Amino acid sequence: MTAPLHPRKNPRQARARATVTAILEAAARILVAEGLERLTTNRVAEVAGVSIGTLYQYFPTKEAILAEILRDKRQQLLEDIRAATAEGTGEGFEARLSRLVEAAIAHQLGQPTLARSLEYLDSLLPLEAETQALKAAILERVAGFLARGGVARPDESARDLVAALRGMIDAAGLAGETDRAALFRRAMRLVRGYLDLGEGVSR
Amino acid sequence: MTAPLHPRKNPRQARARATVTAILEAAARILVAEGLERLTTNRVAEVAGVSIGTLYQYFPTKEAILAEILRDKRQQLLEDIRAATAEGTGEGFEARLSRLVEAAIAHQLGQPTLARSLEYLDSLLPLEAETQALKAAILERVAGFLARGGVARPDESARDLVAALRGMIDAAGLAGETDRAALFRRAMRLVRGYLDLGEGVSR
Amino acid sequence: MTAPLHPRKNPRQARARATVTAILEAAARILVAEGLERLTTNRVAEVAGVSIGTLYQYFPTKEAILAEILRDKRQQLLEDIRAATAEGTGEGFEARLSRLVEAAIAHQLGQPTLARSLEYLDSLLPLEAETQALKAAILERVAGFLARGGVARPDESARDLVAALRGMIDAAGLAGETDRAALFRRAMRLVRGYLDLGEGVSR
Amino acid sequence: MTAPLHPRKNPRQARARATVTAILEAAARILVAEGLERLTTNRVAEVAGVSIGTLYQYFPTKEAILAEILRDKRQQLLEDIRAATAEGTGEGFEARLSRLVEAAIAHQLGQPTLARSLEYLDSLLPLEAETQALKAAILERVAGFLARGGVARPDESARDLVAALRGMIDAAGLAGETDRAALFRRAMRLVRGYLDLGEGVSR
DNA sequence: AATGAATGAGATTTCATTCAT
DNA sequence: AATGAATGAAATCTCATTCAT
Numbered sequence: 001m002t003a004p005l006h007p008r009k010n011p012r013q014a015r016a017r018a019t020v021t022a023i024l025e026a027a028a029r030i031l032v033a034e035g036l037e038r039l040t041t042n043r044v045a046e047v048a049g050v051s052i053g054t055l056y057q058y059f060p061t062k063e064a065i066l067a068e069i070l071r072d073k074r075q076q077l078l079e080d081i082r083a084a085t086a087e088g089t090g091e092g093f094e095a096r097l098s099r100l101v102e103a104a105i106a107h108q109l110g111q112p113t114l115a116r117s118l119e120y121l122d123s124l125l126p127l128e129a130e131t132q133a134l135k136a137a138i139l140e141r142v143a144g145f146l147a148r149g150g151v152a153r154p155d156e157s158a159r160d161l162v163a164a165l166r167g168m169i170d171a172a173g174l175a176g177e178t179d180r181a182a183l184f185r186r187a188m189r190l191v192r193g194y195l196d197l198g199e200g201v202s203r
Numbered sequence: 204m205t206a207p208l209h210p211r212k213n214p215r216q217a218r219a220r221a222t223v224t225a226i227l228e229a230a231a232r233i234l235v236a237e238g239l240e241r242l243t244t245n246r247v248a249e250v251a252g253v254s255i256g257t258l259y260q261y262f263p264t265k266e267a268i269l270a271e272i273l274r275d276k277r278q279q280l281l282e283d284i285r286a287a288t289a290e291g292t293g294e295g296f297e298a299r300l301s302r303l304v305e306a307a308i309a310h311q312l313g314q315p316t317l318a319r320s321l322e323y324l325d326s327l328l329p330l331e332a333e334t335q336a337l338k339a340a341i342l343e344r345v346a347g348f349l350a351r352g353g354v355a356r357p358d359e360s361a362r363d364l365v366a367a368l369r370g371m372i373d374a375a376g377l378a379g380e381t382d383r384a385a386l387f388r389r390a391m392r393l394v395r396g397y398l399d400l401g402e403g404v405s406r
Numbered sequence: 407m408t409a410p411l412h413p414r415k416n417p418r419q420a421r422a423r424a425t426v427t428a429i430l431e432a433a434a435r436i437l438v439a440e441g442l443e444r445l446t447t448n449r450v451a452e453v454a455g456v457s458i459g460t461l462y463q464y465f466p467t468k469e470a471i472l473a474e475i476l477r478d479k480r481q482q483l484l485e486d487i488r489a490a491t492a493e494g495t496g497e498g499f500e501a502r503l504s505r506l507v508e509a510a511i512a513h514q515l516g517q518p519t520l521a522r523s524l525e526y527l528d529s530l531l532p533l534e535a536e537t538q539a540l541k542a543a544i545l546e547r548v549a550g551f552l553a554r555g556g557v558a559r560p561d562e563s564a565r566d567l568v569a570a571l572r573g574m575i576d577a578a579g580l581a582g583e584t585d586r587a588a589l590f591r592r593a594m595r596l597v598r599g600y601l602d603l604g605e606g607v608s609r
Numbered sequence: 610m611t612a613p614l615h616p617r618k619n620p621r622q623a624r625a626r627a628t629v630t631a632i633l634e635a636a637a638r639i640l641v642a643e644g645l646e647r648l649t650t651n652r653v654a655e656v657a658g659v660s661i662g663t664l665y666q667y668f669p670t671k672e673a674i675l676a677e678i679l680r681d682k683r684q685q686l687l688e689d690i691r692a693a694t695a696e697g698t699g700e701g702f703e704a705r706l707s708r709l710v711e712a713a714i715a716h717q718l719g720q721p722t723l724a725r726s727l728e729y730l731d732s733l734l735p736l737e738a739e740t741q742a743l744k745a746a747i748l749e750r751v752a753g754f755l756a757r758g759g760v761a762r763p764d765e766s767a768r769d770l771v772a773a774l775r776g777m778i779d780a781a782g783l784a785g786e787t788d789r790a791a792l793f794r795r796a797m798r799l800v801r802g803y804l805d806l807g808e809g810v811s812r
Numbered sequence: 813a814a815t816g817a818a819t820g821a822g823a824t825t826t827c828a829t830t831c832a833t
Numbered sequence: 834a835a836t837g838a839a840t841g842a843a844a845t846c847t848c849a850t851t852c853a854t
């Protein structure tokens with residue numbers, strides 16, 4: 001129930017690191033192609049080309065594998081958001097906002113099955129602190145950015161916008177939409193509208 | 204996989220109807236309280252107070268039960284949307300839009316676990332035609348409403364708005380928000396902004 | 407860890423009761439013939455002639471099966487001891503003592519592997535209250551009997567005698583001894599000696 | 610099953626001897642603290658501070674480790690019994706008997722978990738010849754001692770007494786008894802009674 | 813119509829042991 | 834001599850579904 005979601009061993013040798021990578025990639029591949037319910041530890045091991053015993057050397061439970069993937073994805077998103085909202089680039093608020101929305105689209109549009117599965121996972125597992133912290137850090141970063149842009153109630157706004165964007169991008173992905181530029185324009189309209197930024201040039 | 208998702212029998216007698224209702228309510232209750240992965244057919248039967256054999260008299264598979272619940276929910280949402288967007292009430296576009304958003308909040312905010320589970324189910328199952336048709340009908344109805352309001356690309360806009368609203372309301376529910384009026388105001392801001400309706404009186 | 411050791415279902419139909427009996431008998435048979443470490447749930451189901459699923463309908467864990475067997479054995483021993491030490495039969499202390507020793511031999515000598523396994527189990531499992539209570543009841547009954555016979559420190563003496571007797575009978579069984587009369591005479595010598603009863607006629 | 614239970618290598622070098630000792634001590638420690646079922650070869654290696662590969666350099670199977678521990682314990686008991694029953698010390702039969710019982714208590718009372726596990730092991734494994742021979746040697750030594758004291762059927766008596774004593778001491782240990790002097794008095798009563806030695810001064 | 817006993821494929825996980833380095 | 838990554842048979846247990854009554 002409160003089983004550890006952390007990896008079991010820190011792989012020391014190069015071979016071991018390759019094995020861990022293979023397992024994570026295999027699991028992600030299955031998630032992308034078939035979804036959560038088709039992902040079994042046996043299948044992960046098989047796709048990764050390792051034995052089931054090896055898988056369990058590095059991950060104490062199936063959930064630990066999934067948690068690791070989710071953590072990786074979130075970590076990556078957080079870094080993209082940091083880059084998009086970084087200070088001192090000479091860019092204005094709106095330019096940064098654009099890059100934020102672009103990052104969200106890049107993060108989500110490619111693999112809707114994976115994104116959906118991970119999101120469902122998040123509500124499913126009593127996720128360990130670090131992954132929850134990443135989620136909080138993402139919201140915090142966005143809220144900070146909004147606050148510097150003069151937005152009222154930045155925490156609430158960050159939550160609203162992140163969730164609305166995710167919903168919209170996810171639906172577009174499921175509907176098979178691939179024109180990122182068009183999606184970006186609509187997403188910007190949504191965000192700017194919520195923030196009462198007026199017409200803007202990016203329209 | 205290609206098993207029929209329709210109920211096996213058309214319950215004609217009162218007792219049979221009561222049994223079907225009990226099963227659906229039991230399943231919904233489990234979904235609300237514990238989520239999809241804790242829902243087993245044996246548990247549904249137990250909670251419903253019928254035997255597992257009886258359950259399978261009325262539903263050919265577990266998925267059929269879930270599909271029925273999803274169908275019911277969607278049917279209800281469709282009707283609420285129809286009522287909100289009905290013509291000839293003397294109301295204007297914006298008033299109807301408000302009622303649409305209110306319907307969405309009413310539909311989603313109460314039971315986030317249930318809503319999440321059903322949404323995940325939707326992406327999970329090869330859902331049967333009728334349920335998919337309901338989803339399409341909902342989008343179509345919203346698109347028609349938007350078109351009558353002069354919105355360009357109504358299909359795309361309907362999909363965007365429904366998805367963004369769902370994401371935002373869902374996140375608010377998970378975050379424990381209960382102030383519907385405040386949520387409504389922000390949702391309206393989102394929708395009006397996307398539709399470029401200008402400031403408005405926010406109702 | 408603290409999983410329930412009680413049966414899962416109370417079998418209502420005759421068939422179900424027969425199944426439970428078959429499972430318990432199969433487990434006991436494996437214990438007698440091969441010992442604890444060869445006993446697996448799959449083997450128990452196979453020997454019982456039921457499917458593994460059926461086994462788990464009635465017993466939540468492997469330990470629950472073993473606990474039930476141990477409980478049954480103890481219950482039976484307790485009843486034999488009660489009969490042996492019952493009041494109002496007109497018998498004297500020594501005659502009852504003889505019957506007590508006879509009961510111990512009858513209980514233990516036949517199936518040394520079973521007895522050893524169950525004893526080891528006892529120290530292994532955090533056995534549930536009822537089984538522990540039976541153990542205590544047995545000691546209490548013997549202690550009460552000794553007290554009525556004028557023995558000092560009856561609790562301590564009961565524990566000593568029960569344990570010493572069990573050890574001796576167990577060793578005799580393992581060594582292949584089958585002459586119960588001879589074993590009985592030595593056991594009586596042990597017990598009478600410990601109790602300082604002098605030569606006695608039963609020698 | 611028919612695998613050799615002897616160590617694989619004769620550790621000639623000091624380091625190798627230290628490794629073997631570390632492994633045996635680690636296994637014993639786990640046995641004392643957690644019992645047989647928690648003892649795994651990987652855990653033994655970890656606790657011993659060596660790699661699993663190294664462990665298998667010195668012991669062909671897990672059982673070989675356990676057999677070695679049992680052999681050591683038995684060897685030690687045999688030596689204690691030899692010392693207790695040695696001739697030419699000017700002591701009489703009863704004094705030697707006392708020292709025998711003291712040796713048994715010293716051997717068994719301290720670590721009931723270890724003792725239980727080893728005893729169970731004995732009945733479990735097809736133990737290798739040397740360990741069985743030690744067991745026989747112990748009984749033989751006790752039987753010889755009893756024979757010199759004029760006891761009839763010395764082999765049988767040795768088996769009975771050793772087993773009864775072990776049972777009694779084991780139960781006292783499990784019950785948490787720590788007063789060795791009191792236990793010794795009762796043990797002597799048991800032994801003297803069985804041997805018909807009369808009241809005695811109980812030392 | 814209803815029951816509930818029974819099924820068994822399949823999932824997760826462990827652990828003694830091997831072998832390339 | 835030592836390491837530790839890798840193996841895979843085998844164990845426990847679940848749960849959707851069937852079918853005799």
